[in-house]
Amino acid sequence: MSSVPAAEAIRLLDGKSTDLSAVMTIMNGAFSERYGEAWTRSQCAGILPMAGVSLVLAQDNGHEQPVGFSLFRTVADEAELLLLAVAPDHQHRGVGRLLLEQFVERARGLGASRVHLEVRDGNPAVQMYRRAGFKPVGRRPNYYRGSDGRQYDAITLAHAL
Ligand SMILES: CC(C)(COP(=O)(O)OP(=O)(O)OC[C@H]1O[C@@H](n2cnc3c(N)ncnc32)[C@H](O)[C@@H]1OP(=O)(O)O)[C@@H](O)C(=O)NCCC(=O)NCCS
Numbered sequence: 001m002s003s004v005p006a007a008e009a010i011r012l013l014d015g016k017s018t019d020l021s022a023v024m025t026i027m028n029g030a031f032s033e034r035y036g037e038a039w040t041r042s043q044c045a046g047i048l049p050m051a052g053v054s055l056v057l058a059q060d061n062g063h064e065q066p067v068g069f070s071l072f073r074t075v076a077d078e079a080e081l082l083l084l085a086v087a088p089d090h091q092h093r094g095v096g097r098l099l100l101e102q103f104v105e106r107a108r109g110l111g112a113s114r115v116h117l118e119v120r121d122g123n124p125a126v127q128m129y130r131r132a133g134f135k136p137v138g139r140r141p142n143y144y145r146g147s148d149g150r151q152y153d154a155i156t157l158a159h160a161l
Contacts, residue, residue, distance in 0.1 A: 015055035017048050030085035033147040070099040079107035081117040116158040134159045
């Protein structure tokens with residue numbers, strides 16, 4: 001892990017379908033199979049070409065492959081953060097927060113007046129979202145199914161812009 005603060009070393013770039021392998025590497029490293037939160041390659045491939053969908057990659061100086069990504073969709077005046085992940089070796093350096101802040105700014109720039117997301121109840125990322133101004137507005141029981149078949153609730157977090 002590098003100790004250089006993310007803000008000084010990270011560039012955020014628009015990604016495209018050809019970045020799918022890099023996205024899957026980050027996703028499979030970051031999400032535990034235990035909770036069933038990760039998307040499959042075909043789910044990602046299916047959504048990337050859709051209208052209003054954006055992929056953003058976090059590129060670290062000196063690293064060929066991206067170290068994090070966000071995937072979001074803007075429809076009319078609402079934007080949904082679909083996925084956010086940072087490779088384990090690059091976590092806790094502020095990369096996730098940068099991606100989240102940029103998602104909110106991009107959504108605002110695209111005319112969104114509200115942003116929202118679903119996250120597993122108990123995921124430590126909830127703290128990050130709450131610090132960024134997101135508030136719980138709903139719960140979806142048994143939304144995620146882990147590799148052992150156990151189910152986990154999702155909470156819906158939203159933030160008015
Ligand atoms: C959630 C995730 C993207 C955060 O990325 P990161 O680069 O490590 O996050 P940052 O270093 O920017 O930290 C952001 C904030 O979240 C908090 N945080 C991040 N990971 C945390 C953890 N595992 N436990 C507790 N707090 C955590 C930090 O304290 C930080 O708060 P601060 O900036 O006020 O100090 C990363 O842990 C990840 O990829 N997790 C697996 C995928 C996932 O669950 N994504 C979210 C649901 S889509």
